[in-house]
Amino acid sequence: MDxxxxxxxxxxxxxANEKVLNEIDLTVETGxxxxxxxxxxxxKSTTVKIMLGLIDEYDGEVRIFGEDIAKGDSSYKAKIGYVPETADLYENLTAxxxxxxxxxxxxxxxxxVDTKAKQLVNLLGIEEVYHTRISSFSKGMKQKVLIISSLLHNPDxxxxxxxxxxxxxNSVIVVKEILAKLAAEGKTIFYSSHIMEVVEKISHRIVLLADGMLIADGTFEELQGQNKDGTLEEIFNELTGFDEHSQIAEQFVSVVQEGQR
Structure with missing residues (x-):
């Protein structure tokens, strides 16, 4: 077995003496x-930064492609792609x-790079700005640049x-299809998002972290079976103990409307 x-x-x-991650055990298979x-x-972000080698002081063990990353061999990074939530894109450069x-x-x-990038920007509909400075791009265009740059080297x-x-x-639909096809080709994808509907639809497994501890790990159907049937958002709220959304919304709207009646 691989x-x-x-x-x-x-x-x-x-x-600063505050535990952000507490004895996380997780195994992810190819594809x-x-x-x-x-x-x-x-x-979540701390976990990812440790795996990327951006944080190097931690307890426990992290193995990527079978190698313990604490040993100092950073060659594994050549087989990794990364789209951060916020990124410096060197906006004075063209795409x-x-x-x-x-x-x-x-x-x-x-x-x-030029040969591959030209094809990819064309497929994502930003070929017209290929030689334009990134500073003039919309948020969506910048996001496409990040996605393309993370995949240029065909990471595993x-x-x-x-x-x-x-x-x-339309681009969301295309990117979701791209991710599904990459996984089918044997690529492994670690996907972090607050958009529960997307996570629910594209993930083979869902891992839920709360207060630095792993509190759920399974398919969406398995999580449904362990908790009340419902959407991933409802399961998320149940597992994390957050049940005040309706009350907060009601109070918020009440404050907004004060003096207007």
Whole structure:
């Protein structure tokens, strides 16, 4: 049997004596789309940054492609793609220049980057701005640049943090199809988002983190079976103990309407 693409064993992390991650155990196999969700401050971004090697002080073990990343060999990063929630895109560069910069970081020839990037921008409908400075791009166009740049080197493991942010409805459908086809080709996708409907539809497995602890791990159908039937959003609220949304909304609207009646 092939070794897991990703393994976390007893992963813990503290900042200023506050535990952000508390003994996380997680195994991800080749070709899985894992939806990694949780409230703000649950530890999602910290987990991803540790796996990317951006945070190097932690307790426990992190293995990617079978190798313990704490040993200092960063070669595994060449097989990883990453779309962060917010990113500095060097907006004084054109899309062409940015793709060239990213591609060369991954060891690609500039001519190969140009050939591939031209095809990808055309498929995502931004070919007209290929030689335009990114500073003039809309949020959705910048997001497409991030998605393309994360895939230029054909990574085996893809980390996506709110990858659909700013995209129009048609582009969302296209990107969701792209992710499904990448997984079918054996790519592994670690997907973090607050948009529960998308996580529910695209994920093979859903992992829920709360207060730094893993509190659920399974398919959407398995999570439904363990809790009240409903949408992922309803299951999320139940598992995280948040049941005040209706009351907060009612009070909010009440305040907005004060003095207007």
């Amino acid at each position: 070794q897991p693409i990703l393994q976390l064993k007893q992963l813990s992390k503290s900042f 899985e789309i894992v939806g990694y969700i949780g409230p703000n401050g649950a530890g 062409f220049e940015y793709f060239t910069f990213v591609g060369e970081l991954y060891g690609m020839e500039a001519s190969d 493991l893809l980390f996506l943090d709110e990858p659909l942010s700013g995209l129009d409805a």
